[in-house]
Amino acid sequence: xxxxxxxxxxxxxxxxxxxxxxxxxxxxxxxxxxxxxxxxxxxxxxxxxxxxxxxxxxxxxxxxxxxxxxxxxxxxxxxxxxxxxxxxxxxxxxxxxxxxxxxxxxxxxxxxxxxxxxxxxxxxxxxxxxxxxxxxxxxxxxxxxxxxxxxxxxxxxxxxxxxxxxxxxxxxxxxxxxxxxxxxxxxxxxxxxxxxxxxxxxx
Numbered sequence: 001x002x003x004x005x006x007x008x009x010x011x012x013x014x015x016x017x018x019x020x021x022x023x024x025x026x027x028x029x030x031x032x033x034x035x036x037x038x039x040x041x042x043x044x045x046x047x048x049x050x051x052x053x054x055x056x057x058x059x060x061x062x063x064x065x066x067x068x069x070x071x072x073x074x075x076x077x078x079x080x081x082x083x084x085x086x087x088x089x090x091x092x093x094x095x096x097x098x099x100x101x102x103x104x105x106x107x108x109x110x111x112x113x114x115x116x117x118x119x120x121x122x123x124x125x126x127x128x129x130x131x132x133x134x135x136x137x138x139x140x141x142x143x144x145x146x147x148x149x150x151x152x153x154x155x156x157x158x159x160x161x162x163x164x165x166x167x168x169x170x171x172x173x174x175x176x177x178x179x180x181x182x183x184x185x186x187x188x189x190x191x192x193x194x195x196x197x198x199x200x201x202x203x
Contacts, residue, residue, distance in 0.1 A: 010148055019190065028155055132157070
């Protein structure tokens, strides 16, 4: 099935954000079922905008032509005021989130967190939940302006519920649709749609 212009942009943009996007993650990022995504990817592959990678690290990547097409489409977009408002509010949350991730991995500067202390882990998860609630509230006006951005909230909530359910990998494990993965996607998405380059305040 030939994707609409909006669907094409959403798919290309999501792959650009992710770099290499597995089918389940890409489907979640664009808000499609895996079956619908597959049918809409076919024309983009045929147009040499997307290349499929198979094997252990499988998924979709943009070709050089696909990157040029995405850049052209992105240049036609004018971000609304909600993007800039969200970005400014996101930066202090991002700094707090980085500290929480560090606390999840290290109990102090020299002691790794072996997750043997459930009370310590519960405290870190509670800190994450507080940041999550603030972020979720900020995502509401952003999602009202751009429906694609509204997909981040449910994905982050699902990752938080996985963490609360005992899935430690859902916190920050790479390539696991972890909370950290999704947070980084949101951050990169914001930089792209607002035309910003990553600076010291983003680190």
